[in-house]
Amino acid sequence: xxxxxxxxxxxxxxxxxxxxxxxxxxxxxxxxxxxxxxxxxxxxxxxxxxxxxxxxxxxxxxxxxxxxxxxxxxxxxxxxxxxxxxxxxxxxxxxxxxxxxxxxxxxxxxxxxxxxxxxxxxxxxxxxxxxxxxxxxxxxxxxxxxxxxxxxxxxxxxxxxxxxxxxxxxxxxxxxxxxxxxxxxxxxxxxxxxxxxxxxxxxxxxxxxxxxxxxxxxxxxxxxxxx
Numbered sequence: 001x002x003x004x005x006x007x008x009x010x011x012x013x014x015x016x017x018x019x020x021x022x023x024x025x026x027x028x029x030x031x032x033x034x035x036x037x038x039x040x041x042x043x044x045x046x047x048x049x050x051x052x053x054x055x056x057x058x059x060x061x062x063x064x065x066x067x068x069x070x071x072x073x074x075x076x077x078x079x080x081x082x083x084x085x086x087x088x089x090x091x092x093x094x095x096x097x098x099x100x101x102x103x104x105x106x107x108x109x110x111x112x113x114x115x116x117x118x119x120x121x122x123x124x125x126x127x128x129x130x131x132x133x134x135x136x137x138x139x140x141x142x143x144x145x146x147x148x149x150x151x152x153x154x155x156x157x158x159x160x161x162x163x164x165x166x167x168x169x170x171x172x173x174x175x176x177x178x179x180x181x182x183x184x185x186x187x188x189x190x191x192x193x194x195x196x197x198x199x200x201x202x203x204x205x206x207x208x209x210x211x212x213x214x215x216x217x218x219x220x221x222x223x224x225x226x227x
Contacts, residue, residue, distance in 0.1 A: 015050060023054065026055060028057045075138040086125070087147075088124065132171060133176040136180050148188065154177060154194060160197065163176060181212045189215075189220070191221045192222045204221065
């Protein structure tokens with residue numbers, strides 16, 4: 001509820017600002033319930049709250065308004081259906097055999113239906129949402145682990161909650177990130193979703209003490225709201 005509660009506010013805010021209808025992308029098993037939730041909000045609010053709901057699953061792809069950007073989900077694990085998302089920049093590179101060909105020849109080949117380019121994808125940004133650390137080992141997450149920027153949840157950071165209990169709750173423990181430090185090839189990592197039990201100083205101390213130096217140098221904790 002700490003996440004889905006924002007769906008109605010999102011749709012209503014866009015309508016009040018005369019923006020195009022909102023678009024929600026959710027794990028396929030959750031789509032029917034989200035549609036019913038929005039329908040109840042429309043009835044309660046007495047307004048249309050225009051908003052589309054698109055179910056996604058592994059293998060789905062969403063193209064953004066910038067036609068070079070696409071989003072694909074990867075597998076995550078939580079008590080409810082969940083997915084992480086990776087944003088890719090897709091460009092087209094001329095095939096080596098045509099590198100020296102004049103422009104007119106390239107244009108003629110294209111007109112004849114000959115493929116002269118290959119699609120090249122670079123992962124730019126990845127976001128896990130709430131999840132246990134199981135996503136680290138799923139084949140679908142490979143690109144997320146080399147995205148330029150990775151936003152990953154890290155709910156627990158010390159021995160007050162064990163790794164086993166973090167997994168039971170569908171969350172990630174800092175010790176798991178430290179254990180699998182070699183998997184992270186990201187330039188920058190933003191840690192989010194720390195438990196409210198912690199203070200800012202406790203989180204920073206845990207990061208310094210528990211993360212290998214190379215990983216710690218790339219990690220920034222999101223500490224907004226922590227005293």
